[in-house]
Amino acid sequence: MAKKMFVAQLIAGQQFQEVFLVARKSLAETKAGKPYLALGLMDRTGEVEARVWDNALEFEPQVEEGGFVLVQAVAKPFRDQMQLAVITLQSVAETAVDLADFMPASPRPLAEMAAELEAVIAGIGDPPLRALLSVIFQGDTLDRFQRAPAAKKLHHAYIGGLIEHTLSIVALAAKIAGHYPFIDRDMLVAGALLHDLAKIEEFDFTRTPFGYTDRGRLVGHLVLGVEMVRKAAEQVEDLRAEQVDRLMHIILSHHGQHDFGAPVLPMTPEAILLHHLDDIDAKMQYMGGLRAKMSGSGWQWTEYQRHLERYLYLRAGGEEEQAAATRVAQSGATGSEPEPEPGPEESIAAPRAKKTIDMRQQSLF
Template sequence: MEKKLFIDALKEGQQVDDLFLVKSVRLAETRAGKPYLQLVFADRSGDIGGPAWDNAEALEKICIPGKVVRVSGAVQIYRDKLQLRVDHIEAADQANLKMENYLAASSRNPASMESELDQRLSEIADPFLSKLLHKIFHQTEVGERFQHAPAAKGIHHAYRGGLLEHSLSMARVASLLAGHYQTVEKDLVIAGALLHDIGKTVELQSEVGVIDYTDIGRLKGHVVIGSEFLASVAAEIEDFPKELLVHLQHLVLSHHGRQEFGSPVVPMTAEALLLSFIDDMDAKMSLVDQLSTKLKADGPTWSDYQRSLERYILLKPTLDGSDHAETKAEDDGPGSTRQHTLF
């Protein structure tokens, strides 16, 4: 069976019989004590949740996260969101699947992003920052994983290549804003943009489209992991300035902006303040972009309530559809100041 229907095209009332990746599965009980499965299915275009009310325990053996299954059911609205009411699930032959249909990935070309990263590294004038960045991104396993890692488990840039896309987006904005404020060291804030989430290469693991936390990721978190990693790499560079390392670590440790948001310290330098604002902005605007690309209406439309933003958003369709960001990326080139994902 070939996959023909993608999640971003589903509409209320539509009957579905197609292949989807199992993203998550949870065995639950109704108030009457009857077991059912709460499922989330995914493909390259997005994900959709839904219940399987019958044969829950038998279906649980088929619905393994990371496996593709054949699902039949109906699309319905539940709490202002589309969900798939499952009527039947059966195992699919995993051998002949085109996995690119099921794995979400950055819309940007990987080679284009790698080229832009190298361009950013070449622009760093500080010799120690330059050595550190080149060593991390070209001589470590973490740097290799950075190219393909997701930036989050959900909400923003939660797909293959999302971490690099997010970090490059932040570096672009950092380059623009650093030149506007005289108190900001441009090299330092750009380095912070590229390194602030480096710990996510260890905090998160992505296997067959399923993103989850590692044990060390849950126990330490990416800000601590990233800070420790910077110290270990800097220790391998002769005469690396201790003060510079402390400022870099402060950027990583404080980039969430507030302690209640997961930072052990709040930003206390000009670069750290700016970086935390850019990170927050890029994450939120990426979410708005994702919602906008999924619009089916021709004009402005209100989104569902966005819990992460604590508000509804009035969305406008993107100019050129889902490929708009990548087209601009290719046209502008790595040295351009045009921002791909925010504006």
């Protein structure tokens, strides 16, 4: 079943029929007790809110999170976001769709990033650190590192996002390390390469929408990353225990604050720098995605960004960046999550409560 209409191409007032992947599903009731379906539908170019106001109980068995549905709907603007009023829908078998239409991917070519990663590792001057990185970045670990997203939703949330995010931080680290002569450049770059490595274990990215693995939820990528480094370090004879401890400290502390999940605060120059570089890259990519989605030109205010707790004043990305946003899937990661459109007597407390919980479980890291 060839897909012709993508989320990024939706136009207000347009009625169409198309296949989407179900990212979220919630069965709720209006204040009058009438059931309705609140859906998040997505493809490789983004995510859109959808509502089934009529015959919700009839259609509900056709919809499963992670499944595919053929919907007939009308696109309507709501609070500067597009929303679909679904007229009818039916489930579609996964074998009937091209998964590439629903898997967001990095705009950077994979081969280009793989070559850059190899060059970065080769450029590490400290032989034991370079050997450690060579031990880690090979085989299945390297393959998954090149495919994994950097986050579930908020930044670099697409196939290849992890290596893209990592290389961006490495580039920043290489520039800033020369500015401060007391910085251990090799340690900083090694920390940048490894800080999010265990997201290959934390996320299930075999298909969209991306989710957490059991180990990812129970342990988290900071602790899993330390385990991976410690195990690899056993194979590098000349690597000093002090180096391993400093490297593990960078991984454990890179979220910067206890409230953001860091078990320890950054306490070395390299750890403090890495935390801020990670934060900078995540926020800049997030804002870049917002810019690309803006219509028109010039400086504009965004919707309230709940994860940043502020409005943002950004210059629209222009036609070229908007075209790139259409081609490159953001899986909803580069825009504020639209509020559900209330019906005449709708009670939306349950969906909003779920979204609040989801928001608290996420961070830009």
